Amino acid sequence: MKVLLVEDDPQNAAYICEGLAALGVTVEHAADGDRGRAMASEGHYQALILDRRLPQCDGLTLLKALRAAGVHTPTLYLTAMDGLDDRIEGLEAGGDDYLVKPFHLAELHARLRALVRRTGSDVQTRLRAGDLELDLLSRKVSCGGRELALLPQELKLLEYLLRNAGSIVTRSMLLEHVWEIHFDPQTSVVESHMSRLRSKLGASGGREYIRTVRGAGYLLVAHPLAQ
Amino acid sequence: LLTRSLNNEGARLAALLIGLFAVSAVALGTLVYVIAGHAMRAELHDFISADQGAVLSGYRTEGLSEAVEVVQQLTAVTRVAGRYLLQDRNGHRLAGDLPPMPARAGTFVLPLAEGHEVLGEGDLLPDGSYLFVGETTDRLSGARLRILGSFAWVVGATILLATLVGALLSARYLRRIDAIIRTCHGVEAGGFAERVPMGRSRGQLDRLSMTINEMLERTASLVESLRQVSSDIAHDLRTPLTRLRQRLERARASTAADADAAIAMDAALADCDAILALFSALLRISQIEVGTRRASFAPERLDVLLRSMVDLYLPVAEDGELQLALQCQGTAEELTVAADRMLLTQMFSNLVENAIRHAGRGAHIAIDCRSLGTQVRVQIVDSGPGIPAEEREKVFHRLYRLERSRNTPGNGLGLALVAAIAKLHRCRITLGDARPGLRVTLTMHRLCAADMLPTTVPPPVEVSPSTGAAILQ
Numbered sequence: 001m002k003v004l005l006v007e008d009d010p011q012n013a014a015y016i017c018e019g020l021a022a023l024g025v026t027v028e029h030a031a032d033g034d035r036g037r038a039m040a041s042e043g044h045y046q047a048l049i050l051d052r053r054l055p056q057c058d059g060l061t062l063l064k065a066l067r068a069a070g071v072h073t074p075t076l077y078l079t080a081m082d083g084l085d086d087r088i089e090g091l092e093a094g095g096d097d098y099l100v101k102p103f104h105l106a107e108l109h110a111r112l113r114a115l116v117r118r119t120g121s122d123v124q125t126r127l128r129a130g131d132l133e134l135d136l137l138s139r140k141v142s143c144g145g146r147e148l149a150l151l152p153q154e155l156k157l158l159e160y161l162l163r164n165a166g167s168i169v170t171r172s173m174l175l176e177h178v179w180e181i182h183f184d185p186q187t188s189v190v191e192s193h194m195s196r197l198r199s200k201l202g203a204s205g206g207r208e209y210i211r212t213v214r215g216a217g218y219l220l221v222a223h224p225l226a227q
Numbered sequence: 228l229l230t231r232s233l234n235n236e237g238a239r240l241a242a243l244l245i246g247l248f249a250v251s252a253v254a255l256g257t258l259v260y261v262i263a264g265h266a267m268r269a270e271l272h273d274f275i276s277a278d279q280g281a282v283l284s285g286y287r288t289e290g291l292s293e294a295v296e297v298v299q300q301l302t303a304v305t306r307v308a309g310r311y312l313l314q315d316r317n318g319h320r321l322a323g324d325l326p327p328m329p330a331r332a333g334t335f336v337l338p339l340a341e342g343h344e345v346l347g348e349g350d351l352l353p354d355g356s357y358l359f360v361g362e363t364t365d366r367l368s369g370a371r372l373r374i375l376g377s378f379a380w381v382v383g384a385t386i387l388l389a390t391l392v393g394a395l396l397s398a399r400y401l402r403r404i405d406a407i408i409r410t411c412h413g414v415e416a417g418g419f420a421e422r423v424p425m426g427r428s429r430g431q432l433d434r435l436s437m438t439i440n441e442m443l444e445r446t447a448s449l450v451e452s453l454r455q456v457s458s459d460i461a462h463d464l465r466t467p468l469t470r471l472r473q474r475l476e477r478a479r480a481s482t483a484a485d486a487d488a489a490i491a492m493d494a495a496l497a498d499c500d501a502i503l504a505l506f507s508a509l510l511r512i513s514q515i516e517v518g519t520r521r522a523s524f525a526p527e528r529l530d531v532l533l534r535s536m537v538d539l540y541l542p543v544a545e546d547g548e549l550q551l552a553l554q555c556q557g558t559a560e561e562l563t564v565a566a567d568r569m570l571l572t573q574m575f576s577n578l579v580e581n582a583i584r585h586a587g588r589g590a591h592i593a594i595d596c597r598s599l600g601t602q603v604r605v606q607i608v609d610s611g612p613g614i615p616a617e618e619r620e621k622v623f624h625r626l627y628r629l630e631r632s633r634n635t636p637g638n639g640l641g642l643a644l645v646a647a648i649a650k651l652h653r654c655r656i657t658l659g660d661a662r663p664g665l666r667v668t669l670t671m672h673r674l675c676a677a678d679m680l681p682t683t684v685p686p687p688v689e690v691s692p693s694t695g696a697a698i699l700q
Contacts, residue, residue: 082510101466102472193542
C-alpha cells in the first residue's frame with residue numbers, strides 16, 4: 001500500500017512515516033499544502049492522509065481543489081480539532097474518514113486499510129470469508145455449513161467484519177460504522193457484542209473466527225472451506 | 228385571528244385610536260346640535276316677536292278691532308297654518324287659525340294634532356281678550372334631524388377612517404415587530420447570522436432594530452471568537468500532547484523488557500489520554516452551550532433512538548447481570564422531537580451508562596418513553612443506590628463527583644454534558660428518588676409540523692446491501 005501524507009509538523013510526520021513503514025506501508029511525505037496538492041495530483045497513491053491545518057492552504061481547501069480536479073483518492077483527515085462540526089465539515093469537503101490527534105498507529109493503519117478496501121467492490125450481495133457467508137439480501141448467515149440465527153445488531157457487526165476480513169478493525173471503527181456512535185462509551189459495549197457474536201459463530205477446527213488483536217482491535221480470520 | 232387581534236399591541240392601539248376619534252366626533256356633533264338648536268329657537272322667537280309686536284301695536288293704538296284685523300291679515304298670508312289665535316274674554320275666537328284655548332301667558336309649546344307642535348307666546352290683553360302667536364316647530368325638528376343625520380354620517384366615516392388607518396398602522400407596526408421576533412427566534416435557534424430588517428425612518432422601531440442588530444453583531448462575534456479560541460486551544464494543546472504521547476509510546480516500545488518502567492509508561496500514557504479526554508469533554512460542553520447546533524436540528528423519533536440504545540447496551544447489561552427494559556407509549560408522530568441525533572444519542576448513552584455503572588449487579592434499569600399531551604417524557608429508573616437529595620442538583624455541575632464514586636473511572640463531566648445537551652434541546656431534566664434507586668426524568672416538547680420544513684427530514688438510515696454497513700455519513 002502506498003499513501004501520501006500531507007503534514008506540516010515534522011515530529012508527527014516522522015512518527016507516522018516510521019510507524020506505517022514498520023507496518024509495511026510506503027509513505028511519501030509533503031510538508032505543506034501546495035506540495036501536497038502537486039504530489040497528490042501526479043502520483044498514484046491508494047490513500048491520502050491529510051492534516052486539517054496546513055501552512056498556505058488548509059486541508060479542507062486542498063481536498064476540495066483535488067476533488068474538483070478529479071482526484072478521487074480516498075482521504076483520511078488527521079486533525080487536532082474535534083469540534084462538533086469539524087468532522088461533518090471535513091466529510092462534506094470530500095473526505096472519507098476522520099481521525100483526531102492523538103491517535104494510535106494501529107488505528108490509523110486499520111482505517112487506511114478499510115479506506116483502500118472500501119473503494120474496491122461495492123456491488124456485492126454476498127460477503128464471504130472462507131466457510132463463513134452472509135447473504136446481504138436475505139440476511140442469512142451460514143458458517144461451516146450451519147445456518148446461524150443472528151440478531152440485527154450482530155448481523156451488522158458481522159457484515160462490517162466480513163467487509164474487512166483479514167484486516168484489523170478497531171473499536172472506534174466498529175462504534176462509528178455499526179452503531180453510528182462518535183464518542184467513547186464508558187462501558188465495554190463493543191467487547192460485549194463481540195463476545196456474543198463470537199460464541200454464536202463458534203470455532204472451526206479449533207480456531208476462532210474472530211481474533212482479538214491486543215491493543216489494536218479485532219480480526220476476522222477466514223477458514224478454508226471444508227472439502 | 229380574533230384572539231390574535233385581542234392579544235396584540237397593534238390592535239389595541241388601533242382600538243384606542245378608533246375610540247378617540249369616535250368620542251371626539253360625538254363631542255363635536257353634540258356641540259353643533261346644541262348651538263344650532265339655540266340659534267334656530269332664537270330665530271323662531273324673532274319671528275314670533277315681530278308678529279306679536281304688530282298685533283299689539285295695532286291693539287294699543289286703535290283697539291281690539293284693529294288687532295282682529297291684523298291677525299286676520301297675518302293668518303291670510305302665512306304659509307303654514309295654525310299660528311295665530313285672538314279670542315275674547317269668554318273664550319270665543321275673534322281671529323286666527325287656532326282653536327280657542329284656555330288663556331295662558333308667556334312662552335310655551337302648544338301641542339297640536341298629529342304630533343305637530345307650535346312654539347308660541349300668549350298675552351292677556353287689558354280687556355280680558357287673549358292673543359297667541361306661534362310658529363310651528365316642524366322646521367326646528369326637521370333641521371335637528373338633518374343635523375343628527377349628517378352627524379351620524381360623519382361619525383360613521385370617522386370610525387371607518389380610524390379603523391382603516393389603525394389597521395394599516397398596526398399592520399405595518401406588527402409586521403416589523405413580527406420581523407424582530409422572527410429574527411430573535413432564528414438567532415435563538417442557532418442562526419447567528421440573522422439580522423432584523425431595517426426601515427427607512429429614524430423612529431423608535433428603527434432604533435430598536437438597530438440596537439438589536441448591534442447586539443446580535445456582538446453576540447455573533449463572541450460566538451465566532453469562542454469557536455476560534457476553541458479550535459486554537461484544541462490545536463495548540465493537542466499538538467504538544469500528541470508529541471508527548473508519541474514520545475511515551477516510543478519509549479514504551481523500547482522498554483518492553485523492563486517491567487517496572489513499562490508499567491510507569493503505561494500509566495503515563497493513560498494519564499495523557501485522560502487529560503485529552505477531559506479537555507475534549509470540556510470543550511464539547513462549551514460548544515454545545517453556544518447553541519449553534521440548533522440550526523441543524525432534524526426530526527428524530529425518540530422510541531427508535533431509545534430502542535437502538537437498548538440494543539447497544541443490552542449485552543453489557545447482561546454481562547453485568549443487570550436487567551435493561553424499554554417501554555414506549557405513543558404514536559411515531561407523538562414521539563418525534565426536533566433534535567441533533569448525535570448529541571441526543573450521547574445524552575441517553577451517558578444516562579444509561581451511568582445507570583449500568585452505578586446500579587450494581589442484579590439491578591433493574593427501566594426506560595420508559597411516553598407521550599404526555601404535547602410533550603414526550605422519558606424516564607430512566609434504576610434500582611441502584613440513587614443520589615442523595617442534596618446532591619441531585621450538583622451532579623450536573625462540571626467536574627462534580629459524588630464522594631462514593633471518586634475512585635471509579637469517569638471525569639465528572641458525563642452529567643454536565645447531559646445537562647448541556649438537554650438545555651440545547653429545551654429538555655427539562657430532573658433527578659428523583661425511585662425508592663430505591665435513581666429516577667431520571669426528561670421532558671421535551673414534541674415536534675409540531677410548523678417547527679420544521681419537510682425538506683429537513685433526513686432520509687431513513689438503512690443499511691443497503693450495495694453500500695455496505697452505514698458508511699460514514
